[in-house]
Amino acid sequence: MASATLSAEMRSERGKGVARKLRAAGRVPGVVYGHGRQPQSLSLVARDLDRLLSHIAAGSTVIELTLGKATTKTLIREIQRHPFKKQILHVDFMELVAGEKVIVDIPLVFVGIPEGVRLSGALLEQIVHSIEVNVDPSNIPNHIDVDVTNLAMGHSLHVRELTLPAGLEVLTEEDATVCAVVAPRAVVEETPAEGAEAGAVAEPELIRKTKEEEEEK
Numbered sequence: 001m002a003s004a005t006l007s008a009e010m011r012s013e014r015g016k017g018v019a020r021k022l023r024a025a026g027r028v029p030g031v032v033y034g035h036g037r038q039p040q041s042l043s044l045v046a047r048d049l050d051r052l053l054s055h056i057a058a059g060s061t062v063i064e065l066t067l068g069k070a071t072t073k074t075l076i077r078e079i080q081r082h083p084f085k086k087q088i089l090h091v092d093f094m095e096l097v098a099g100e101k102v103i104v105d106i107p108l109v110f111v112g113i114p115e116g117v118r119l120s121g122a123l124l125e126q127i128v129h130s131i132e133v134n135v136d137p138s139n140i141p142n143h144i145d146v147d148v149t150n151l152a153m154g155h156s157l158h159v160r161e162l163t164l165p166a167g168l169e170v171l172t173e174e175d176a177t178v179c180a181v182v183a184p185r186a187v188v189e190e191t192p193a194e195g196a197e198a199g200a201v202a203e204p205e206l207i208r209k210t211k212e213e214e215e216e217k
Contacts, residue, residue, distance in 0.1 A: 002061040003073075006052055008032075008042040010067055021089070028088050031072060032065065034095025042067065049088060060104045060140055065093055073137065075102060080214040094136040103171065105130040108142045108162075108178065116153030116181035116198075124148060128178045131159060134169040148179060155178035174178050 008030065011018075019029045033039040052063075056077045065074045074093040082089055096102065109132045109157045116122035133143070144164060151157060160174040 001138060001140050002056065004052055004056055004061055004065065005064045006044065006048065007066045008044045011041050011043050011111075014041055023087070023089070026100075028091060030093065032067070032072070032093040032095060034074075035097045035100060037106060040067070040091070044091070046088065046192060047058050048132050049091065052084075053088075057107050057143070060142070062096065062140060063093065063135060069123050072096075073083065075104065087167075089144050098138065101135065101136050101169075102140075103185040104140060105132050106141055106168075107185050109143045110148050110179065111145050112147055112149035114148045114151040114181045115153055116155065120153045120179045121184060122153040123184050124178045125182050126178075128159070128172070128176055131170060131172040133187060134171055139165070139167040143216060146178060148181075151179075151181045153183060 009117070011029075022029050023046075026046050028044045028049055030042050030044055031039050032042060053187070058079065061076075063076060064071055066103060069214055073096045075096060076091060078090075078092040079088060079092045080090040108128065109127060114122070114124050141153050145160065146157065146162060146200045148157065157178045157180075158174070159170065159172050160175045162170075162178065164170065
């Protein structure tokens with residue numbers, strides 16, 4: 001089970017104005033909720049949160065969250081980010097209860113070089129990068145290894161064929177294709193349309209409306 005620690009401060013004030021002041025002060029507003037407890041608003045040091053998220057799988061790592069003198073085990077359930085900045089706007093934590101299963105996405109790690117890649121010059125196409133499972137918090141694995149060594153060209157691997165740790169109830173469709181070894185695609189050189197000006201490249205105009213999400217839950 002992957003785990004990490006993080007400190008937070010409880011807060012009683014809520015609203016857009018409070019959230020803006022917290023972010024301006026280098027903090028991130030958040031909330032912790034869970035079985036048998038009322039949602040508690042909190043704030044975290046943005047730098048500490050960024051550092052933590054840079055080296056963990058946020059959705060499957062148990063966070064030991066320190067609130068004052070108490071520590072509780074949690075999972076990050078939602079991270080709201082600014083639409084074009086790196087800034088985190090809000091984070092939700094769910095408190096874990098021993099013996100009460102949770103649904104999480106477990107990352108897949110592809111191990112080995114497929115036979116089709118080594119002997120036939122094929123390509124490994126990774127289609128599914130995580131699977132959804134129902135699991136006790138104490139049994140959440142860091143990741144699941146997917147051995148692709150024996151895959152020949154034209155062969156694929158499905159969710160039902162994965163070797164999984166004990167205690168996982170897989171919720172992802174068992175017939176879903178995890179990866180496939182495919183022939184390399186031929187490179188086709190396109191001929192410019194008649195009448196097109198030499199060197200002229202038409203690019204689509206991208207129009208994107210952005211709006212900062214300031215409202216807390």
